[in-house]
Amino acid sequence: MDFEYLFQLLCGGLVKGSIYALIALGYTMVYGIIQLINFAHGEVYMIGAFVALIISGVATLSGYSGLSVLIVAAVVAAIYAAAYGFTLEKIAYRPLRGAPRLSPLISAIGASIFLMNYVQLAQTPDFLPFPELVPEFEFMEPLLQYVSSVDMVILVMTALTMVALTVLIKYTKIGKAMRATQQDQVMARLVGINVDRVISATFVIGSVLAAIGGVLIASRTGQINSAIGFMAGIKAFTAAVLGGIGNIPGAVLGGLVLGVAETLGAGYISSAYEDVFAFGLLVLILILRPAGLLGKAVKQKV
Amino acid sequence: MTHLKRSLGIGLWFMFLTLPLMVVRVNTVSSEVEWRWANLVWAGLCAFAIAWLWQFSIERRAAKRAQVAADAHPQKRKPTLAQRLADDPVLNRRVLLGVGLLAMAFPWLVSSGQNFYHVNVMVSALIFVVLGLGLNITVGLAGLLDLGYIAFFAVGAYTYALLSKNFDLGFWTCLPLGGVMGMLFGIVLGFPILRLRGDYLAIVTLGFASITKIVLENWDTVFGGAAGIANIPRPDLFGIELDGRQKAIYTYYIVLALVALTIVVTNRLKNSRVGRAWMALREDEIASVAMGVDMAQTKLSAYALGAFWAGLVGVVFAAHNSFINPDSFTFMDSAMILAMVVLGGMGSILGVIIASLALKLMPEYLRAFAEYRMLVFGAVMVLMMIFRPQGLINDMRRKYEYDTADKEDTDGGK
Amino acid sequence: MAASNERKKLLEVSGLTMDFGGLRAIDNVGLDIFEGEIVALIGPNGAGKTTFFNCVTGIYEPTQGDVKIHPPGGATRRINGMKPNRITALGMARTFQNIRLFPAMTVLENVMIGRHCRTHTGIVRAILGGAATAREEKESVDKSYQLLKKVGLAEVADEFSRNLSYGAQRRLEIARALATDPFLLLLDEPAAGMNPQETHELDALITRIRDEEKVAILLIEHDMKLVMNISDRIYVMEYGKEIAQGTPQQIKENPKVIEAYLGEEAHA
Known part of the structure; x- marks a missing residue:
């Protein structure tokens, strides 16, 4: 058994998994509050990556480069993703509150298809190269055979984002309102919480996280196209379900588990079937333990 | 202002x-x-x-809903055109006859000599009509959101391609086999997943379809990989040699017959004990179960029957194109069939037929539209859910013949 | 009531307990229903009445205890954990506190769903048609229509059920449950949301159903006037426990019951 190879795979899996976790958080937060699978969440991630690509492309061609460009691009991408997430909720989901369960889901699928094709028409269906903006850090020298500088940035960024999110949800006013709304929407409304605003805020926060994930993954893979949101979205959803949908630590755990499982499967069995492992895991978890790793089984109220 | x-x-x-x-x-x-x-x-x-x-x-929309809610005598509202059409058996029969004759004459009217492009287009469109009607059973009638329906279509297509290539089986032998294979896949996949809640079911079916496509792409020793399988024989007619146009017209009639069969079967089921149980499950699972409907069995039957049609018409698809590869079976195709059902109105047979024809023919004849096709489909799905969740053709309700005779006070009795 | 000892027992619940996680929603509750009886189950909100219904009708599987039925002309069955549709087929049907109709189906079709477990047409026979299938369909339609007449909804038979008024929807639920040919009908707050006139009519309807359809009735209800009027016996629950049972007169005078209801506004 080659431990070095295994360790490499594990590191790669963790990097990948932390991106899944970032996107999965958006799914889980939205689901926790309005019980909707925001199918278009993957497209928001893709749009984040595209905005970052455009900003950094313009910057690179104007002669700027380096980590600062990446940061600016990420900030703009986050703003735009937030704007898209916010608008998406207003148009595609808000008019459907209280509609039969399938309606918002179909609407979400429609929105997803729309956004994917919108970007494809506005930009290009082809893969675009994403500029390399992360320099090779010197202190990374001894670790380079396991993790690249980009991977390091991803892990650090993800960790920072998670901490920020935790603080936001635990200690801020909006975070408390979100938790209250998640537990009981009617009650939250009664005690004076503006539920509409909470829902909007949830979409905005989820979208920002997705955009950060989008920028990070784009700088790792070095290329993006308008279709990346679809697969990433499903994978992240898998991660969210794996951890127990509606459960925030669960989404992170689910993302990491999925990333590692997928990378190990690809590394030891066959990389062509990488996506099959993810889907297989999703199907298994839903059949065997639909509440997820950290979720609690809830009885449906009659 | x-x-x-x-x-x-x-x-x-x-x-x-x-x-x-x-x-x-x-x-x-x-x-x-x-x-x-x-x-x-x-x-x-x-x-x-x-x-x-x-x-x-x-x-x-809000005003209309308020009006409906305030309406004290809903049964006196003016019926829609479609409703009147459905309620009037004579008119109904005449319209059906007219449409049927037109459909029969169509290939002869639009093709000549070497030019049978329109016939081929119509064959593709009718294939999607069958797919739309099949998915209509699963999604429209039983309310099981299947995002991987195209996988069963692929099962049918590959069944024919492989059986004809490896075992030299003919089209007519494979046609029912394709349907049965689709149904078997439906049962095997459906069995474990059908107790999942609606939205989970959607994602799992999507996952299954993606797995199917990945397997088709990568297992090239069996399925031909990304290159697919070519030289699939066209439908045979008792060994008679047909030229290109005749072959196209022959295929057209085969699909047309399948469409007719699908309509008859769906219509009968819809107005039967089975169809009512599907609709009841769609409306409220707990209430249906409490009224004695066996959820697992009823859902499975709807899922498997939907898969059956996809498998059946998959065989025709393979024979018509004489070439298949995994690219014909993507999520976008599943989404398009779903758009047909949504646009046509969940459960409405006529609506789904019209929507399928429109969605398939428009990009073919309006080239400018083709580019924006998926953009429009996406927008349509959102808009339909918001403004007309019941679909373009709606408000059809089945009226039953009943015996009011055995008590005299039919009207005033409270 | 004096005769209830000689009557046949239909439903026998003993020691029923239901836990949700750490929460005990029902604690050791017993209840019997005899032929031809109307029995009421009352208690303050959150006493566990609906949970009791759900345990008896198979929607939940009770943690402990026995639910046994003795169908007239059938063998005694223990039905704990049996699927709801099987229990309905054995002859117990229910309505729901928060009305659960099939909104996009017509009123008649709603009732016809109740006939589902008494009819047999499968996919193949539905496709092929034939005389037997047509006859069964006709029987379903006619039987359902007669039930609609009974509850006063015949004139709106072809209307979508979502367009009915609240009171009419409640009556439709009763008709739908009756269509399953039950020997025991369980009504979960049938008068909730009805105006006094409708409640009064419901009073007569429930008694008439008991007499004409030969079914026993168990109902949960908050409207004390209705309960006292029509019940033969009453069970009272509070905090998941059974605190009293007896005739309406006994219940009215029971100090425990009065105490349980003191906190709430007096319904009676």
């Missing part, structure tokens, strides 16, 4: 939203940045106009 202001605000908001994606295009090959400012103006104008229309429509 407030509408105008809001629309203006929304217009500006969308100009902001579309700013990077629609205006800037970075060409990394030639290292140039393309600025398309005209797009920004268009985006703003369109958003402004749509916002205006949107607010108007939302208000109208």
Whole structure:
């Protein structure tokens, strides 16, 4: 058994998994509050990556480069993703509150298809190269055979984002309102919480996280196209379900588990079937333990 | 006035939203940045106009709902045209006969000699009509959101391709086999997943379809990989040699017959004990179960029957194209069939037929539209859910013949 | 009531307990229903009445205890954990506190769903048609229509059920449950949301159903006037426990019951 190879795979899996976790958080937060699978969440991630690509492309061609460009691009991408997430909720989901369960889901699928094709028409269906903006850090020298500088940035960024999110949800006013709304929407409304605003805020926060994930993954893979949101979205959803949908630590755990499982499967069995492992895991978890790793089984109220 | 202001605000908001994606295009090959400012103006104008229309429509929707709620005598409302058509058996029969004759004559009217393009287009469209009607059973009648329906279509297509290639089996032997294979896959997949809640079911079916496609692409020793399988024989007619046009017309009649069969079967089921149980499950699972409907069995039957049609028509698809590869079975195809069902109105046979024909034929004849096809489908799915969740053709209710005779006070009796 | 000892027992619940996680929603509750009886189950909100219904009708599987039925002309069955549709087929049907109709189906079709477990047409026979299938369909339609007449909804038979008024929807639920040919009908707050006139009519309807359809009735209800009027016996629950049972007169005078209801506004 080659431990070095295994360790490499594990590191790669963790990097990948932390991106899944970032996107999965958006799914889980939205689901926790309005019980909707925001199918278009993957497209928001893709749009984040595209905005970052455009900003950094313009910057690179104007002669700027380096980590600062990446940061600016990420900030703009986050703003735009937030704007898209916010608008998406207003148009595609808000008019459907209280509609039969399938309606918002179909609407979400429609929105997803729309956004994917919108970007494809506005930009290009082809893969675009994403500029390399992360320099090779010197202190990374001894670790380079396991993790690249980009991977390091991803892990650090993800960790920072998670901490920020935790603080936001635990200690801020909006975070408390979100938790209250998640537990009981009617009650939250009664005690004076503006539920509409909470829902909007949830979409905005989820979208920002997705955009950060989008920028990070784009700088790792070095290329993006308008279709990346679809697969990433499903994978992240898998991660969210794996951890127990509606459960925030669960989404992170689910993302990491999925990333590692997928990378190990690809590394030891066959990389062509990488996506099959993810889907297989999703199907298994839903059949065997639909509440997820950290979720609690809830009885449906009659 | 407030509408105008809001629309203006929304217009500006969308100009902001579309700013990077629609205006800037970075060409990394030639290292140039393309600025398309005209797009920004268009985006703003369109958003402004749509916002205006949107607010108007939302208000109208609310007003209409309030009106329905306040209506004390709902049964006296004026029936819609479709409702009247369905209620009048004579008219109904005449219209059916007319449409049937037109459909029979169609290939002879639009083709000649070497030119049978329109026939081929119609065959593809009718294949999707069958798919739409099949998915209509699963999604429209039973309310099981299947996002991987195309996988069963693939099962049928590959069944025929492989059986004819490896075992030299003919089209007519494979046609029922394709349907049965589709159904078997439906049962095997459906069995474990059908107790999942609606939205989970959607994702799992999507996952299954993706797995199917990946397997087809990668297991090239069996399925031919990404290159697919070529030289699939066309349907045979007792060994008679047919030229290109005749073959196309022959295939047309086969699909037309399948469409007719699907309509008859769906219609009968819809108005039977089985169909009512499907609809009841769609409306409220717990209430259905409490009324004695066996959930697992009923769901499985709807899922498997939907898969059966997809498998069946998959065989025709393979025979018609004489070439298949995994690219014909993507999520976008599943989404398109779903759009047909949604647009046509969940459960409405006529609606789904019209929607399928429209969605398949429009891109074929309006080339300009083809490029924006999926964009429009996506928008349509959202808009339909908001403004007409019951589909374009709605308000059809089945009236039953019943015996009012055995008590005299039919009207006043309380 | 004096005769209830000689009557046949239909439903026998003993020691029923239901836990949700750490929460005990029902604690050791017993209840019997005899032929031809109307029995009421009352108690303050959150006493566990609906949970009791759900345990008896198979929607939940009770943690402990026995639910046994003795169908007239059938063998005694223990039905704990049996699927709801099987229990309905054995002859117990229910309505729901928060009305659960099939909104996009017609009123008649709603009732016809109740006939589902008494009819047999499968996919193949539905496709092929034939005389037997047509006859069964006709029987379903006629039987359902007669039930609609009974509850006063015949004139709206072809209307979508979502367009009915609240009171009419409640009556439709009763008709739908009756269509399953039950020997025991369980009504969960049938008068909730009805105006006094409708409640008064419901009073007569429930008694008439008991007499004409030969079914026993168990109902949960908050409207004390209705309960006292029509019940033969009453069970009272509070905090998941059974605190009293007896005739309406006994219940009215029971100090425990009065105490349980003191906190709430007096319904009686």
